[in-house]
Amino acid sequence: MAYLTVTDGVKQFTGFRALNGVSISVERGEFFTLLGPSGCGKTTLLRAIAGFNDLTSGSIMLDGQDLRAIPPHKRDIGMVFQDYAVFPHLSVFDNVAFGLKPRKVPAEQIKTRVAEALSAVHLQALAERLPAAMSGGQQQRIGLARAMVINPRLLLMDEPLSNLDAKLRIELREEIRDIQKRVDIATIYVTHDQEEALAISDRICVMSAGHIEQIGTPQEIYGNPQTLFVANFVGTLNTLADGEGRAKLLAELGISANAAHWTIRPERLSLLEAGQGAPSGAVALAGTISKFTYLGREAHVLVDTPAGALVVQVSNPALGAVRTPGEAVSVLVERSALMAFDADSKRLSLEG
Numbered sequence: 001m002a003y004l005t006v007t008d009g010v011k012q013f014t015g016f017r018a019l020n021g022v023s024i025s026v027e028r029g030e031f032f033t034l035l036g037p038s039g040c041g042k043t044t045l046l047r048a049i050a051g052f053n054d055l056t057s058g059s060i061m062l063d064g065q066d067l068r069a070i071p072p073h074k075r076d077i078g079m080v081f082q083d084y085a086v087f088p089h090l091s092v093f094d095n096v097a098f099g100l101k102p103r104k105v106p107a108e109q110i111k112t113r114v115a116e117a118l119s120a121v122h123l124q125a126l127a128e129r130l131p132a133a134m135s136g137g138q139q140q141r142i143g144l145a146r147a148m149v150i151n152p153r154l155l156l157m158d159e160p161l162s163n164l165d166a167k168l169r170i171e172l173r174e175e176i177r178d179i180q181k182r183v184d185i186a187t188i189y190v191t192h193d194q195e196e197a198l199a200i201s202d203r204i205c206v207m208s209a210g211h212i213e214q215i216g217t218p219q220e221i222y223g224n225p226q227t228l229f230v231a232n233f234v235g236t237l238n239t240l241a242d243g244e245g246r247a248k249l250l251a252e253l254g255i256s257a258n259a260a261h262w263t264i265r266p267e268r269l270s271l272l273e274a275g276q277g278a279p280s281g282a283v284a285l286a287g288t289i290s291k292f293t294y295l296g297r298e299a300h301v302l303v304d305t306p307a308g309a310l311v312v313q314v315s316n317p318a319l320g321a322v323r324t325p326g327e328a329v330s331v332l333v334e335r336s337a338l339m340a341f342d343a344d345s346k347r348l349s350l351e352g
Contacts (some may be wrong), residue, residue, distance in 0.1 A: 001064075002025035002026060002027055003026055003027055003028040003030075003062070003063055003186050004024075004025065004026040004049070004060075004061070004062050004063075004154060004186060004188075005023075005024070005025045005026075005059070005060070005061045006022060006023060006024050006025075006045065006048075006049065006058065006059070006060050007023050007058055007059045007060075007061075008021050008022075008023055008057070008058040008059070009021070009022040009023065009045065009048065009055050009057075009058035009059075009060070010022075010055060010056045010057045010058050011041075011044050011045075011048060011053065011055055011056050011210075012056040017210055018041050018044040018210055019041045019044055019045060019048070019055070019058075019210050020041075020209075020210040020211050021058075021211065022041065022045060022058075022207075022210070022211065022212055023212070024045075024205055024212070024215065026186050026188060027186065028184075028186055029184040029185070029186055030186055030187070030202045030203065031177065031180055031181075031187050031189065031200060031201055031202045031203075032186070032187065032188050032189070032201065032202065032203050032204075032205065033188075033189045033190070033191060033197045033200070033201040033203070033204045033205065034046065034188065034189070034190045034191075034205050034207060035191060035192070035194060035197040035204050035205065035206050035207065035233075035234070036192065036206060036207035036208055036213075036233070037192055037208065037233070038192060039209075040207040040208050040209060040210070041207055041209075041210040041211075042190045042207050043158055043159075043190055045207075046156050046158055046188060046190050048060065049067065049077070049154070049156060049188065050072060050075070050077055050079055050156055051067070051070070051071065051072030051075055051077075052072060054068060055068065062075075062153060062154060063153060075153075075154075076150070076152050076153045076154075077152050077153065077154045077155075077156060078146075078147030078148060078150060078152035078154070078155045078156065078185075079147055079155075079156045079157075079158070080140075080143045080144050080147045080155070080156070080157040080158070080160045081143065081158055081160070082158055082159040082160060082162055082163060083163065084131075084136070084139040084140055084142070084143050084163075085143055086131040086139050086142050086143060086146075087131070088130065088131055088132050089130075090130075090131075091127065091128050091129065091130060092118065092123060092126050092127050092128070092129055092130075092131065092134075092142055093114055093118070093127040093128060095131065095142050095146055096114045096117055096118060096142065096145045096146045096149050097110050097114045097149070098146060099146060099149065099150045100113065100114070100149060100150060103150065113149050113151075114127075114145075114149055115127075116149075117145040117146075117148050117149040118145055120145065120148065120179050120182070120183070121141040121142075121144050121145045121175070121179065122141070122175075123138065123141050123142065123145065126138070135168075136163060136164050136168070137164055137168045137171070137172055140160055140161070140163075140164065140172065141172075141175075143160070144160070144176065144179070148179070148183060148185070152185065153185075153186075154185070154186050154187075154188070155180070155185045155186070155187040155188070156187075156188050156190075157176070157187065157188070157189045157190065158190045159190055159191055159192070160176070160189075161173055161176075161191075161193075161196065162191075162192075162193075169193075169196070173196055173199060173200050174199075174200075176200065177199075177200040189201070194233060194234045194235065197218070197221075197234075198218040198221070198222060198234070199218075201217075201218055202217070203215060203216060203217055204216065204217070204218060204221045204234075206221060206229070206230050206233065206234065208229050208233075213226070213227050213229050213230050214226045214227060214230045221234055222234050222235055224347075225339070225347065226346070226347045227341070227345050227346060227347065228261055228263070228341040228345035228346075229345060231263060231339060231341070235265060236265070236266055236311065237263050237264075237265060237266075238263060238264050238265070238266060238269070238308075238310045238311055239261060239262070239263050239308070240262040240263070240264070240307045240308055241307060241308030241309075243307075244306070245305065245306030245307040245308070246262060246306075246307045246308070248306065248307075249283055249285060249306070249307045249333065250262070252283045253281075253282075253283055253333070253335040253338070254335065255335065255338070255350065258340075258348075259340035259341060259342060259348050260341060260342055260343040260345075261340065261341040261342075261345070262338060262339075262340055263338070263339045263340075263341070264310075264333065264337050264338055264339065265313075265337065265339075266300065266310075266311040266312055266313035267313040267315070268334065268337035269310060269311075269312040269313070269331055269332065269333065269337070270312065270331070270332040271301060271303075271312050271314065271323075271329050271330070271331065271332070272284055272329065272330040272331070272332050273329065273330065274286065274328040274329055274330055275330065276330055278330075278332055278333075281334060281335050281336070282332055282333060282334040282335065283332075283333050284330040284331070284332055284333075285305045285306065285307060285310075285330060285331045285332075285333055286305065286306070286328070286330055287303040287304055287305035287306075287310070287328075287329055287330065287331050288303065288304050288326060288327065288328055288329070289301060289302070289303055289304075289323050289324065289325055289326065289327045289329055290302050290303065290304050290309065290325055291325060292322060292323045292324070292325070294317065294322070297315070297316060298313055298314060298315050298316070298317065299313075299314045299317040299321070299323075300312070300313055300314075301313075301314060301323050301329075303329060303331050305331055310331055312331055335350075338350065
């Protein structure tokens with residue numbers, strides 16, 4: 001049996017259903033991420049687990065206990081918020097110790113546990129400092145230490161890095177993942193950042209409009225999306241334009257055009273010189289470059305083709321590898337790289 005389960009979770013607000021029959025399961029020690037755009041229901045689900053907003057219907061079980069029957073302050077859940085939620089008038093030590101005092105933890109044990117928590121987040125040297133004199137990243141570390149110090153049964157994190165700059169977000173997300181592995185606490189993490197979710201999760205639950213689109217490992221979510229929404233939301237996606245150009249391409253690849261949507265990832269395409277042939281199982285699609293965008297470790301080349309405008313991702317572009325708008329090229333399209341979706345945006349198999 002899973003450590004945490006939410007079964008048929010529904011949350012109805014006046015005139016609006018935020019959760020529509022959501023079911024998830026989280027294992028002990030798992031880092032489980034709720035990913036989706038604003039308004040998809042991910043924070044509503046997290047708050048229901050924490051007890052801040054009860055479900056309208058459905059069940060939430062944690063280690064065999066019915067969480068909906070337990071008041072929020074007795075659920076033994078650690079929570080890390082987007083806005084740090086530190087107490088400015090308390091020292092770092094007292095901020096972290098705050099949750100231990102109502103639990104009547106002995107003073108000596110408080111010292112030991114706070115020291116361990118601060119060490120885990122690399123703040124042991126700043127225990128007596130006030131948060132106002134600290135950076136956003138350091139304040140978020142305080143929030144993480146405070147959530148962990150109570151030895152929670154479950155750790156919940158609601159967009160904890162969204163207020164930080166890009167470089168610090170990357171550094172801190174790695175630290176959060178390392179700490180979570182070390183302390184082995186089941187964690188549910190909310191984010192709208194797909195790169196962040198891919199980088200730190202054991203499994204990802206992609207949500208939209210109050211329901212679940214797909215649950216899987218980062219590799220499954222990105223590499224084998226089961227709906228068009230997931231394919232579009234996680235990563236970038238080319239969609240082949242409907243028309244003669246697409247039909248000809250599919251025919252040359254030996255595919256019958258029985259899908260509503262045909263898509264391909266930019267990194268699965270390659271640029272060839274104009275007129276260059278394609279290997280077996282692929283087609284060289286003639287085109288003209290309309291835009292070149294250099295991004296350092298990669299470049300995106302937009303090519304106008306008979307099957308529509310396609311973005312081709314070029315890895316590690318050489319310093320002088322600039323492509324000029326109007327330049328004639330070919331785009332290598334491999335049969336195995338195409339993803340097909342039906343009229344209901346469900347993934348179709350191309351086998352056979």
